[in-house]
Amino acid sequence: MSEPAPSTGPSVFAPWNDPAERPLIQFQNVTKRFGDFTAIDNLTVDIYAREFFALLGPSGCGKTTLMRMLAGFETPTEGYILLDGSDIGSVPPNRRAVNMMFQSYALFPHLTVSENIAFGLKRDKLPKDQIAARVDEMLRLVQLQKFAGRKPHQISGGQRQRVALARSLAKAPKLLLLDEPLGALDKKLRTDTQFELMEIQETTGTTFVIVTHDQEEAMTVASRVAVMDHGKMVQVDTPDRIYETPNSVYVADFIGDVNLVEGTASAHHRDGKIEIHWAEGKPPIVGTPMQPIADGTRCTFAIRPEKVHISKEHPEGKSNIMQGKIIDIAYLGNISTYHVQIPTGEIFKAQTANTRRIERRKFTWDDEVWLWWSETAGVVLTG
Secondary structure: OOOOOOOOOOOOOOHHHOOOOOOOEEEEEEEEEEOOEEEEEEEEEEEOOOOEEEEEOOOOOOHHHHHHHHHOOOOOOEEEEEEOOEEOOOOOHHHOOEEEEOOOOOOOOOOOHHHHHHHHHHHOOOOHHHHHHHHHHHHHHOOOHHHOOOOHHHOOHHHHHHHHHHHHHOOOOOEEEEEOOOOOOOHHHHHHHHHHHHHHHHHHOOEEEEEEOOHHHHHHHOOEEEEEEOOEEEEEEOHHHHHHOOOOHHHHHHOOOOEEEEEEEEEOOOOOOEEEEOOOOOOOEEEOOOOOOOOOOEEEEEEOHHHOEEEOOOOOOOOOEEEEEEEEEEEOOOEEEEEEEOOOOOEEEEEEEOOOOHHHOOOOOOOEEEEEOOOOOOEEEOO
16 A cells, blocks of 8 residues: 655645736835825735735824725825726726725614625625525624624624624625724734634635734734835735844834844854944844845844843853843733843843743842843844
8 A cells, every 4th residue: 555645734825925826906106195195105015815914004104095095985196006907996986896894893773683794785686595695604604693683782892893794795805805893892802803804714715904003913814914104015024024024123113022222233253143333342232134234334133022031140152141130020921021221221121931820930120130142033124
């Protein structure tokens, strides 16, 4: 008997790396102005079928304007938006293969859950049996079969969110736009619902574009994240690369927690590493740049708190060693973040997992401690 073929594991979903893949959505040099204000500034990006694409950024960065242009509520001042290869700039919202789920859910209070889901199908004058079958399919998808006859005020916030999602998906759009869809939910329910959203998106194969200012939400649900600032996409990449290899100080600082140290780079003799001179009389930080950096370049060293080790004993044979005193502790249950002040006055954050009960932990306020990290733990940024 022949041996079974070895498993190659699950396939990686990364159509943006495949030159043969055709994007579902293409923004081509899109600019949107409101009077003298430029909301979107010459933006070009591709979004692929079956992606869960997140637009992430602070208020006023342009993410909602971008979504409204996709929905058809705004038109580009310059440039083109293509959906499945066709320019949709002049196509009205109700004629696009696009649906939108609003933060407020916008459910009809006088209609039942089933009637809310069926509303768009009835307007399209589908046969009754097809409407009934589709509504039943959507109720099963969002696990609300038992609540089909209830009105919106008779169900919870999380259930109303699922009704709105089912109604948005009922017409099988090519693209579903989600505008801060979980903003009205409490943190625990929001976390649970994020995974439900991912499962529903994967089940239906619909392309989702979500607008959010919640970093954790974007990093959890998205196949790719676009970090936006002043109408531009500063970085578009997978969540792990956005976090581990930010392309600028803005992205490093916006996503998660980070220590940032400014200094001047000088060539280092080993393995393409550099030394960053950052404080008079202090040993330089040794880092590994993602690309060559010329001597004398001003740069910023960024390192995540969980990559900074903390100990009471001097770490022998390690690079990037600093001594300081714990001045604050943020206890978050599963992790603790220690704020350590070094003699120059800077505060470094180090994070540890709380694997022991609180009374058996090693560090407390005012302890003198040592910090250290490896030469590849941080990133060197020049932008």
